[in-house]
Amino acid sequence: MNEITTQTISTIIVGLDMQQPDFTYTMTELGELVAAAGMTVVGQMTQRSDRPDPATYFGKGKVEEIAERARATDAPIVVVNSDLSPSQTRNLEKAMKLSVMDRTELILRIFASRARSREAKLQVGIAKEEYALPRIHPSSNPLDQQGGGRGNSGGATANRGTGETQLELDKRVIKKRITHMRHELKEIMRAQDTRRDRRIHQALPSVALVGYTNAGKSTTMNSMLQQFGLADKQVFVKNQLFATLDTSVRKIQLPTNRHFLLSDTVGFVSHLPHHLVESFKATLKEAADADLLIQVVDFADPHYKEMMETTEQTLDAIGVKNIPMLTVYNKADLRPDTHYPDREGNTLTLSATDPKSIQMLADTLDELLFKDYQDTTLLVPFTKGDIVNYLRDNTEVKNEHYTDEGTAITTILGPIDRSKFAAYIQTNPVPTKA
Numbered sequence: 001m002n003e004i005t006t007q008t009i010s011t012i013i014v015g016l017d018m019q020q021p022d023f024t025y026t027m028t029e030l031g032e033l034v035a036a037a038g039m040t041v042v043g044q045m046t047q048r049s050d051r052p053d054p055a056t057y058f059g060k061g062k063v064e065e066i067a068e069r070a071r072a073t074d075a076p077i078v079v080v081n082s083d084l085s086p087s088q089t090r091n092l093e094k095a096m097k098l099s100v101m102d103r104t105e106l107i108l109r110i111f112a113s114r115a116r117s118r119e120a121k122l123q124v125g126i127a128k129e130e131y132a133l134p135r136i137h138p139s140s141n142p143l144d145q146q147g148g149g150r151g152n153s154g155g156a157t158a159n160r161g162t163g164e165t166q167l168e169l170d171k172r173v174i175k176k177r178i179t180h181m182r183h184e185l186k187e188i189m190r191a192q193d194t195r196r197d198r199r200i201h202q203a204l205p206s207v208a209l210v211g212y213t214n215a216g217k218s219t220t221m222n223s224m225l226q227q228f229g230l231a232d233k234q235v236f237v238k239n240q241l242f243a244t245l246d247t248s249v250r251k252i253q254l255p256t257n258r259h260f261l262l263s264d265t266v267g268f269v270s271h272l273p274h275h276l277v278e279s280f281k282a283t284l285k286e287a288a289d290a291d292l293l294i295q296v297v298d299f300a301d302p303h304y305k306e307m308m309e310t311t312e313q314t315l316d317a318i319g320v321k322n323i324p325m326l327t328v329y330n331k332a333d334l335r336p337d338t339h340y341p342d343r344e345g346n347t348l349t350l351s352a353t354d355p356k357s358i359q360m361l362a363d364t365l366d367e368l369l370f371k372d373y374q375d376t377t378l379l380v381p382f383t384k385g386d387i388v389n390y391l392r393d394n395t396e397v398k399n400e401h402y403t404d405e406g407t408a409i410t411t412i413l414g415p416i417d418r419s420k421f422a423a424y425i426q427t428n429p430v431p432t433k434a
């Protein structure tokens with residue numbers, strides 16, 4: 001897939017309007033996805049129908065109309081606003097003598113072009129091969145003739161069309177590749193789990209930024225880092241769909257000296273291909289294990305409500321359930337007459353680029369994450385210098401002095417630290433050293 005240059009390719013986008021409530025919105029989004037894949041939309045067509053044609057998805061007359069329009073505008077690719085069965089794609093390509101790309105293939109292409117880390121590449125690679133598996137078949141796809149294969153089957157598809165046995169062989173090669181990639185991904189995830197376990201031992205609360213692609217998750221992360229973390233640990237921000245594919249975790253220090261971990265994750269889109277959802281479950285583990293989620297919403301987008309619905313459905317699909325959520329209506333600066341920063345319970349209206357907004361977000365997080373934190377006095381023996389260091393580095397120490405038996409520290413502790421250091425917690429006042 002990624003060996004084909006799509007930079008200058010013109011496309012016609014086509015949708016079957018079965019009066020789905022979100023049809024217009026998904027068509028607009030399809031146009032944005034085409035642009036995100038580096039192609040240009042030169043025409044948009046729709047057909048009203050109650051159900052898709054089982055053979056060619058669109059009706060016969062419409063198929064001819066699309067082909068004519070594509071020829072008139074020099075568009076070699078038609079992008080369809082839904083998922084097609086392998087035979088529908090083949091039949092359409094044959095009837096129109098053009099390349100046909102469905103929504104899943106388009107999204108896979110974008111992900112493939114954005115993947116940078118080994119982990120992201122493997123996840124996209126697995127999704128691509130699984131998509132390709134039922135589709136290896138002789139086809140008249142002009143893209144394939146440029147040397148690539150639908151679904152990046154590379155060498156395996158080079159032999160397409162030479163008969164049943166070759167086809168079976170190709171499938172076996174792909175399956176083997178999938179197994180290898182899954183294995184490698186598992187190894188990477190195991191190493192990450194060990195790192196995550198270490199963090200849990202540190203008892204730092206974790207917060208995950210989730211939401212639609214381009215909502216401003218990475219911008220929120222960077223602004224938090226600028227004000228409360230290490231500004232040189234910035235993450236990548238761009239006004240494009242799926243700028244972020246890898247999860248980044250950063251430590252944030254609040255003005256109260258309390259720490260938490262903030263993670264930035266891949267964004268969602270409507271009808272995210274299930275192969276991708278499956279393989280990105282691993283990356284989204286950061287969100288699944290979080291103590292709190294921040295759903296970032298692009299409040300300046302007219303479709304923000306549908307985007308929130310999609311986000312909630314996707315979280316559900318990846319098994320993220322029962323985690324408290326803070327809703328952040330972002331980009332308030334782009335909405336005339338919207339007052340910000342503003343907070344009502346667990347809902348904030350703000351702009352991720354505005355320092356006052358980020359301060360409000362930090363205050364809210366401080367309150368939500370640390371509400372069970374209490375003033376606690378501990379008497380730590382001199383032999384346990386590491387505990388004293390941990391408390392100094394990670395908690396808000398209010399008082400510290402030496403006694404005959406050790407260091408007396410009064411600090412604010414959460415439930416996890418209280419149980420971890422139960423042996424040293426004092427219920428009576430600790431005398432000062434004589």
Ligand SMILES: Nc1nc2c(ncn2[C@@H]2O[C@H](COP(=O)(O)OP(=O)(O)OP(=O)(O)O)[C@@H](O)[C@H]2O)c(=O)[nH]1
Binds near residue numbers: 239242330331332334
């Ligand atoms: N005006 C304005 N623009 C914003 C705000 N927050 C983010 N943006 C812009 O929105 C675009 C997308 O921001 P990102 O932070 O990359 O969005 P994201 O949610 O991380 O997107 P993905 O990684 O693609 O999922 C960038 O061009 C940002 O500069 C805001 O509060 N106001």
Ligand SMILES: [Mg+2]
Binds near residue numbers: 237265
């Ligand atoms: Mg991002």
